[in-house]
Amino acid sequence: MKSFIVFCVLIYQAIINSVFAQDVYEQALLLKSNLEHGKNSYKLCAACHLDNGAGKKNGSFPVIAAQHKSVIIKQLKDIQYKHRDSPTMYPFSDAKTIGGVQAIADVAAYIESLPDLGNNGLGSGERLVQGKALYLNNCTGCHGLDGQGDAQLTFPRIKSQHYEYLLRQLKWMRDGYRANSNPDMLDLIKNMSDLELSDLADYVSRL
Ligand code: HEC
Numbered sequence: 322m323k324s325f326i327v328f329c330v331l332i333y334q335a336i337i338n339s340v341f342a343q344d345v346y347e348q349a350l351l352l353k354s355n356l357e358h359g360k361n362s363y364k365l366c367a368a369c370h371l372d373n374g375a376g377k378k379n380g381s382f383p384v385i386a387a388q389h390k391s392v393i394i395k396q397l398k399d400i401q402y403k404h405r406d407s408p409t410m411y412p413f414s415d416a417k418t419i420g421g422v423q424a425i426a427d428v429a430a431y432i433e434s435l436p437d438l439g440n441n442g443l444g445s446g447e448r449l450v451q452g453k454a455l456y457l458n459n460c461t462g463c464h465g466l467d468g469q470g471d472a473q474l475t476f477p478r479i480k481s482q483h484y485e486y487l488l489r490q491l492k493w494m495r496d497g498y499r500a501n502s503n504p505d506m507l508d509l510i511k512n513m514s515d516l517e518l519s520d521l522a523d524y525v526s527r528l
């Protein structure tokens with residue numbers, strides 16, 4: 322009888338855990354954020370993304386300033402769970418390194434609050450007509466006319482991102498190296514040439 326009760330308690334706990342204990346990233350999405358605390362945690366991130374969140378023009382580190390909080394949290398989660406391969410970011414997407422659920426909510430809100438300085442790396446500017454046509458025909462449905470994305474739907478803000486970073490991500494997605502890619506987006510870019518992806522990246526970097 323005793324072992325049966327222990328068994329029932331264990332089953333009960335397992336059910337409760339799976340239903341209510343959403344992972345820390347899901348929980349962080351629902352919390353109110355404290356920007357001051359976020360600023361403090363952000364010191365960890367500034368080493369690469371810089372104090373103003375502008376990253377590097379050569380695209381080694383992306384602009385994260387002004388990105389939607391929901392998108393930041395989703396990316397941290399995807400990187401941590403290896404849905405997105407990013408070895409450099411891996412230790413910094415760990416909830417424990419960042420400081421727990423509240424710290425994730427705070428740092429993501431702080432990053433979202435950083436102004437977009439628009440001082441990002443650009444492409445050659447030689448094929449903006451082609452880039453614009455490709456963008457308007459394929460991308461505005463999710464990322465918007467101005468590249469703002471959609472916080473509710475976790476469509477990333479891509480405007481004024483570094484050209485080199487955009488191009489790298491587009492190629493990685495097309496070539497199957499970014500597991501968390503959006504399948505509908507993938508359909509649109511899977512047959513595009515390097516030149517077309519470059520046209521798109523150049524146009525988007527100037528939005
Ligand atoms: C050691 C350098 C480094 C540190 C420190 C770092 N990052 Fe990153 N981060 C990167 C790199 C590199 C990438 C781009 C990865 C890729 O190309 O896929 C990235 C990508 C990201 C992205 C995805 C951006 C996008 O547009 O999809 C987010 C969000 C992010 N970092 C947030 C953070 C946060 C929050 C911290 C601090 C807790 C942090 N990073 C600390 C190097 C770093």
Ligand code: HEC
Pocket residue numbers: 395455456459460461462463464475476477478479487490491501502503505506509510521525
């Ligand atoms: C059906 C909606 C949809 C369409 C259409 C779409 N995207 Fe996306 N895009 C997404 C989503 C969702 C993500 C984020 C995937 C993830 O979670 O990593 C994304 C990610 C990206 C990223 C990576 C952003 C980052 O910060 O790492 C780039 C760049 C991008 N899209 C460019 C484009 C371009 C250019 C087009 C047009 C050819 C396009 N997208 C069309 C939904 C879409």
